Amino acid sequence: MTVQRSAILEAESIETNGSHTNGINATTEYVPEALYWEKYYDTLLGNYEWNNGQLEELPLSDYAKFRMYLWFFNLLQDYLYVHPLARIMGLEMGFRLTLPTKVTIRKPDLGVVLDTNPAPLHDYDRTYHGIFDICLESISDSAQSEIDRDAITKRDEYAAAGVQEYYLLDERGIETQFYRLVRRGVYAPLPRVNGIVRSRVLPGFQFRVADLYERPTPVQMVQDPVYNDFVSPLYRAERQRAEEERQHAEEERQRADDAEARIEQERQYTEEERQRTEQERQRADDAEARIEQERQHTEQERQRADNAEARIEQERQQTEQERQRAEQYAALLKAAGLLPSD
Secondary structure, eight states: OOHHHHHHHTOSOEEOOSOOOOOTTBOSSOOOHHHIIIIISSOTTOOEEEETTEEEEOOOOOHHHHHHHHHHHHHHHHHHHHSOOEEEEESSOEEEEEOSSOEEEEOOSEEEEETTSSSOOOTTOSEEOSOOSEEEEEOOOSSHHHHHIIIIIHHHHHHHHTOSEEEEEOTTSSSOEEEEEEETTEEEEOOEETTEEEOSSSTTOEEETTHHHHOOOHHHHTTSTTTTTTSSHHHHHHHHHHHHHHHHHHHHHHHHHHHHHHHHHHHHHHHHHHHHHHHHHHHHHHHHHHHHHHHHHHHHHHHHHHHHHHHHHHHHHHHHHHHHHHHHHHHHHHHTTSSOOO
């Protein structure tokens, strides 16, 4: 790519009236527009655009270009799933550009129609009857004339027609560029801040240019702040659902742990109460045993007292008997005159 060409593509603004001509695969025979619509617009014999009376056959793509295109298409599709403010159409749907010096019919590789566009894209349209808000072309590099058609001719035509943003994807990394419409006929490159391009037409739609070539996976992109607001919505929804289920399971586990802790506390409390009751019972048994011992000791003391009383009574009786015998013996002695009378 020459320095002069780089200067053209990287210029801060590009002004055109859409009159640049291109001879890529063009027939020299003039083809009326009506004949193009009738015979060449939708045909199995090739894929043609119409450039002011000349047929231009679109070149075939290859896997590398398709892979880049598909990554970007999926990214845009994810964005519009989350922010349904436009419709996208890819490959072979044409739209008519009435330019200051000519009329063309182009089939961008991808077109975006905002819901606010005065010409809506209907479900069964085979041609778009307005001007796309965004056009994307995946550059074919099989000939310089093919590169020029996307990088210069179509750029000029889209700017003149009022396409608000124009994206060029080049798998080689040479011609990749992203334009915004400054005014009718004037494109300027969209700013790249830290390698990130942000659309002015689709609020919040952004991408890292390097990722067009590295093509990170959805799993990687949902962790990336550039994309995590809109990429892979179904995956993110499933991931969020899984996270919510994980949190719910964690909460359930925590509740189960708390319940188990409460049960353990209750068990410990019950065990402590049982031990306290057992200690109280033991103390009661010990007290009862002491009382029984004291009762038995008292009973023994009483028994000894009774025995002592019985012995005293016996001794008293014996003493009384001895006294009585002494009195009887004294009476006998007195009767016998052996003792003096009282």
